[in-house]
Amino acid sequence: MREKTPILGLRGICKRFGPVRANHEVDLTLYEGDILGLLGENGAGKTTLMNILFGTYAADAGRIEIDGEPVSIANSADAIAHGIGMVHQHFHLVARHSVLENLMVGQKGRHGTLDRAGAEARLARIADEYGLRLAPETPVAALTIGEQQRLEIIKALFRGARILILDEPTAVLTPQERDGLFKAMRALADKGMGVIFISHKLFEVREITNRVMIMRQGVVTTTLVNGPELTDRELGELMCGRELIPPERPPVAVGRVLLRLTKISAGGTPDRPVLKEVSLEVRAGEILGLAGVSGNGQGALAEVIAGVLPPHGGAIEIDGEVLDQPSVQAVKARGIGRVPEDRIGTGLITTLPLSDNMVLPRVGEAPFSRCGILDHRAMRDFAREQIARFQITAAGVDVRTGTLSGGNLQKALLARELAWDPLVLLVAQPTRGIDVGAAEFVHRQFLDLRARGRGLLVISEDLEELFTLCDRIAVIYEGRIMGTIPVAEATARNVGLLMAGFREDAA
Amino acid sequence: MDEILRQVFQVGFFAAMIRIATPLLFATIGELYAERSGVLNLGIEGIMLLSAMTGFSAAYFSGSLWLGIAAALATGVVAGALMGLLTVTFGLSQHVSGLALTLLASGLAFFFYRVIFGQPAMAPSIKAFQPVAIPLLSAIPVIGPVLFDQYALVYVAVLLVPVTAFVLYRTPWGLNLRTVGESPHAADTAGVSVAAIRYQALMLSGALMAVGGAFLAMAQFNAFTFGVVSGRGWVCIALVVFGQWNPWRCAGAAFLFAFIDALELRLQASAVIDVPYQVFLMLPFVLTIVAMAALSRNARAPSALLVPFRKEER
């Protein structure tokens, strides 16, 4: 199914952000009917490259060729005009509007009014040709995540895309929904579409692509043809540039229950809560993972444990004592360390200096302040200590926190919590968007905490991460805990079924 | 209560109410366009004041009222573009940018009025707009004089509402505008220029606010005075919230406010009720705050209102 005329060529693309080389001399070729996997770790340059292709960024050097002819792409309108469509990791849909209204954005109307009939007809044609179907008047807010992604793909087809870029599309899907996506991708490729599939998940890339391009630190390291002899291990090493050694997880004696949630209902309204009677336990010396497709209540659960969201019902027990009035102060005082999912929105105040952020949760206590008066020296000394301990790369304690890289921000958040020796550490999406070195460091800290007899609750959408770290894996679906599986018995299949809402007993 | 009813059913009450509502309609719909595109335009009071001055001055010297309106329109468009420069191109705080615009525009209005007209003993005035009766329709008993014997700009204001509803909900530009206001990234990745739409919305918004201001100085009254706007612009900000960012409801809010204002004027004049007249003057503002408190909880504001759009952020 391979034609020899490349529909897309990127030649010598270079892009810098300040001192960082995001892309350097990148070449890429895509044919009709091709499914090209773009593999690399977080920070390898894959998304930057695609953003250049889609017109969000301008390359510093290099050219883009469509059907062999060089073209200029200054913004997304140009990209769309050249037949390039992109499905971003975070969807760009208007929840309040209908499917049809989301499709008609940016389109010319008929006689100055919206051409609903024409749009509906085009939608029906896409459904017939590619099997991607959605009712036009449905408000987007009523669609499932999988259906919203389908809408994003339809949007690209609606605008006549011949090249489709999918940026980490499976992050938000259950294993079963992912199979549906792969089926759709094959159907698109069969019709001559060129597909670029960006991922850092090795087994997915092996499954669906016919060619693989690997990037590391802004450079293309290899381009190879996908075949049966290609292994995950090989791909992983090509991706990271070294041998992958899974971290050691020695057996640790599990002790008392440090955190217990009993029938917690929270979020939404008391009649229709987001979390529905959730119960779970974290013991000393264990890492409990929480798996689930994003949007199934993980956020609310994290907020309840963090003390930000008071529950409608149920009980929270920390080290045997029931918490009467759950609040951030109470939860902190009893020994819960918290690293939120949204580092720069919820965890840190990016416009403040690093030293201010390092003491943020405890600035009202000694040694940082006495009787309401701050001790700036103590604050800065503390910040300096933690920077050294955690090898955080920063020019000093006075830098604007927002200038730190993702990995360093995560280290700072972790340092902030671990300095107070928490009983239980709650983390959400700990290694999302950070480089391999920082991710390894973070994982080591977790295992270290576990070895010292503390407990951890790790909420993650990355199943591989959970399998590596955790002793037990709980699965959340639509606000309920579907089941908890010891990691020795956990497989992608049984966890995936729970993630999709199938209880073990009913299966 | 009887007194209130007596005033309401007096001849001319509803006609007055519609006149009072007209500048509010222009300015509120203007603000609506800006906010639906995601920008809070707090320059409204200043734009109305400055445009009232430029409109009045142009009319005074040229003898043509419509030339005055054109001058006011131009003022509003320029002011809107300036607001766009601050909030869209420079991404500055929409709150403070709008306040700066109001302060500057107000200062310019007073300054240039003095430069142009000096401080004569008798304040300059013009022959204001006269009502234009629509033939046939204005002869209908009772409602004829009320609805169809008004200033030309009143008809424009009233027609503005269905036209706006059509533009917002039935045209491609309107859909693009609404998308920019809800999710600028969605619009951007669909090939719509967020900056262009916001500039257009702001300039249109300025133009409409300007006509509202000009109406005050050239139809409702026949001169420009320093107090010709007196806080009406700020009230329109609240009217957009009352109207839940929907053109029909915003119009309803404007009429409701005009009703209360007209009532308050007449009650003052009739001197029957023994309350200081200033209480009536404050009543609209008090009601505005109360209603905002009641409605804000369920506000259906455009999701991207007050958030500057930067491409690199996802």
Next chain:
Amino acid sequence: MRVRLEVREKASPWLNLTLPLLAIAATLVLCGGLIALAGANVIEAYSVLFASALESKFAIVETIVKATPLVLTGLAVAVAFRAKFWNIGAEGQFLLGAMAAVFIGTQESLPGWSLVPLMILAGIIAGGLWAVLPAVLKTRFKVDDVVTTLLLNFIVFYAMMALLDGPWKDPLSGYPDSPDIRPDAEFPVLLHATRLHLGVLLAAVATVLVWWLMRFTTLGFAIRAVGENPRAAAYAGFDVGRIIVLTALISGGLAGLAGVGEAAGLHYQVMAGISSGYGYTGIVIAMLGRLNPLGVVPSALFFAVVITGAEAMSRSTGVPVFLADVIQGTALMTMLMALLFTGYRVRLSLTGHG
């Protein structure tokens, strides 16, 4: 041409000084154009404008007296804006403070020595509470604070006019000015043969207190944190609602204190024109002062000079006195644009190819 903003690594402290100066310079240039349009000589007009406020000891003292309410309203707005509580109501809080002072100051039943401290207390509390109202509406009901604080200005103004037209009307002249406060209530004059009154000292003390509060206390830290990122502040354990209300109390109190100073130190009564927009000028002053108490003082002095000098300039050159208002508006706008350079470096680029 594309304007791109690149993040600056460290906040550069010298920018705090040069940016406001740049803004003022730009303002003077732009407004010079307006002076020319008014048909006057720019240099001559500016000389009169600035010199008249500083030409004699008496003039300098008068300028300081004029700057006093501006320092306080500037502080009020600066504190509020730090928490992103958009207090546009300093004008109304000022009026309430003045009214509270006159109310206390005309009470015959109170002992003479207690009047001054009570007036100050009453003014601070009145102004503070008037700001707490919109703060509560913001935290509980999510009502936009810009509109509410603004509308409350009009409400207070009409209430004041109702009082001046009613129980406080001067029975002799029929003008809307209130009865005078008792002689014991008048603020003591600090410098003989001038109008330099206690209010000036209060403003100086307030400046130091606010500076100390913002830099050295946990409350000041909390105010900044809540203003920069309320979600992160809440996650870290700050009670965001309580802090915003406290900020409002302080902010309104400062504005109320400004009103007390004018009523008890200068006019000894309340009249319709007791405020010439001090609350709104406070916004410009606060922004020019970079929301820092140490910047508010020079900023307030600058505007005191401009406002006083504008009268003299108008008399001698014929340039309308409203130039002062235009200078205010232009200064705010140029300052806003200058702010771009603090957090970001502005990069202008000709559109590159795709």
